[in-house]
Amino acid sequence: MTVDLDKFKKPGKDYYLALGLEGSANKLGVGVIKHNLGQLSSENRAEVLSNVRDTYITPPGEGFLPRDTARHHRNWVVRIIKKSLVDAGIKGTDLDCICFTQGPGMGAPLQSVVIAARTLSQLWKLPLIGVNHCVGHIEMGREITGANNPVVLYVSGGNTQIIAYSRQRYRIFGETLDIAIGNCLDRFARVLKISNDPAPGYNIEQMAKKGKHLVTLPYTVKGMDLSMAGILSYIEVLAKDLFSSNPKKNKNLIDEESGELITPEDLCYSLQESLFSMLVEITERAMAHVQSNQVLIVGGVGSNERLQEMMELMVNERKNGSIHATDERFCIDNGIMIAHAGLLSYRMGQINDLKDTVCTQRFRTDEVFVSWRDD
Amino acid sequence: MSLDYKLKISIPFENNNQAEIAGNSLRPDPILKADEMTVDFSTDNEKLICYFQGVSDRVIRVAVSNVLDNIKTIIECIEQFEG
Numbered sequence: 001m002t003v004d005l006d007k008f009k010k011p012g013k014d015y016y017l018a019l020g021l022e023g024s025a026n027k028l029g030v031g032v033i034k035h036n037l038g039q040l041s042s043e044n045r046a047e048v049l050s051n052v053r054d055t056y057i058t059p060p061g062e063g064f065l066p067r068d069t070a071r072h073h074r075n076w077v078v079r080i081i082k083k084s085l086v087d088a089g090i091k092g093t094d095l096d097c098i099c100f101t102q103g104p105g106m107g108a109p110l111q112s113v114v115i116a117a118r119t120l121s122q123l124w125k126l127p128l129i130g131v132n133h134c135v136g137h138i139e140m141g142r143e144i145t146g147a148n149n150p151v152v153l154y155v156s157g158g159n160t161q162i163i164a165y166s167r168q169r170y171r172i173f174g175e176t177l178d179i180a181i182g183n184c185l186d187r188f189a190r191v192l193k194i195s196n197d198p199a200p201g202y203n204i205e206q207m208a209k210k211g212k213h214l215v216t217l218p219y220t221v222k223g224m225d226l227s228m229a230g231i232l233s234y235i236e237v238l239a240k241d242l243f244s245s246n247p248k249k250n251k252n253l254i255d256e257e258s259g260e261l262i263t264p265e266d267l268c269y270s271l272q273e274s275l276f277s278m279l280v281e282i283t284e285r286a287m288a289h290v291q292s293n294q295v296l297i298v299g300g301v302g303s304n305e306r307l308q309e310m311m312e313l314m315v316n317e318r319k320n321g322s323i324h325a326t327d328e329r330f331c332i333d334n335g336i337m338i339a340h341a342g343l344l345s346y347r348m349g350q351i352n353d354l355k356d357t358v359c360t361q362r363f364r365t366d367e368v369f370v371s372w373r374d375d
Numbered sequence: 376m377s378l379d380y381k382l383k384i385s386i387p388f389e390n391n392n393q394a395e396i397a398g399n400s401l402r403p404d405p406i407l408k409a410d411e412m413t414v415d416f417s418t419d420n421e422k423l424i425c426y427f428q429g430v431s432d433r434v435i436r437v438a439v440s441n442v443l444d445n446i447k448t449i450i451e452c453i454e455q456f457e458g
Contacts (some may be wrong), residue, residue, distance in 0.1 A: 074444060078451045092451055111404060114444045118400040119452040355403050 003374050005347040006037050016096045020339025023073045023113035024105025024133050025157060026056040028066040030080045030090035030335030035343055046143050050087035050338045051336040052080050060193045069106035077116045081084060092124045099342025100297030103363030110359035118357060127351040129342040134159060134365040138170055139344060140337030141298040145324035151286045153279060156299030157182030159228060161365060162282050165291045168370045173286045174224030181275055182301045184228040188271060191239045191263050205304050211269020213262055221278050224285060235271055276307045280314045298322045303331040344372040349359040378413060378428035382435050386423045386446060394418040397449045401442065412438055
């Protein structure tokens, strides 16, 4: 990187502070990040001053609806911002800018948070920076893991994309053609009435560890893209059969080798294995295409250790391969990643006027001009 | 369709600056179904004036409830973080 990140520094101040507000789905996150002057490098890492999150958790069997999620965010946003500033030990007026998620995500929750961002920006006389949620994940993952130019697998409740950087854009090499992988897992959890606390995907992962029998599921890789809606329908039928009082003599519900009954744990295990194999396949192909040997996994599903393990098996078979993943603090939606990515664009001169702070549900990763990189 | 239903609500703040901040925070978001509904925000000294015009009382009700929800967030922010 040779871009100058300090063209807009404040005289007499050798660091930047940014507040990040994230509320594109059921997590409300607020964080404060600090950058020192100069290029970010292994000797000059971004410093996380605070990272607070509150998750809207629905009862088992239910998903989160936009209206209710927005209400949750509105109820909590000011308290979470306050806690974040206290944790960081700073005042609002110490900040350089306020960053917020501009999309993609659910409309009502996004809007409920940007209202707070606009108000704070005027109270503290600070510029607003709109951030693409996916770019937030990518930049935070790069910063935390030190992966310089990885192939990025972005897997969450709303997105499934395989991304590589080229000429100042994060380009999407492959993605889901229908539902996101996290959505597939969450909706399967609803059928089995698995708890949403702390997250349905986490609970599936724990159940899958006890699974023994692999049930054959559809495998739907389409070139560089994936399709998961059909797999979900298929496994939903199997799961419903498990609970039916009059079980049909369905051979899928008995393991062919051992003759044992298939359990919900087996289904969780089988679903994870099938879906993650598909991800590993397209990731490997993307690595071959861009001749990269680094993989970075970001997004909520990226905190799944089985996915990390399967990816590692593939990466280790490639020459000089390395895999980078973060833990739940940075994988799952958070405010700090919005602060980090927003601060990078602020340092390059991006500022959103109030009239340009409208959130949008659709905002593709490759729409963002990555001004802070020029490799 | 003519916007025959009208409603004006006036929300008092502590001073004109607060009312301006509230108006500026509310104004950018576009109204869904712009052909059925318009909302204008203005200030009158310390008061924020929200003027709703719509094709039915139903669309006005939805818009008012949404604006009030947003104003609650704004007031909470001002209360906690002003100065």
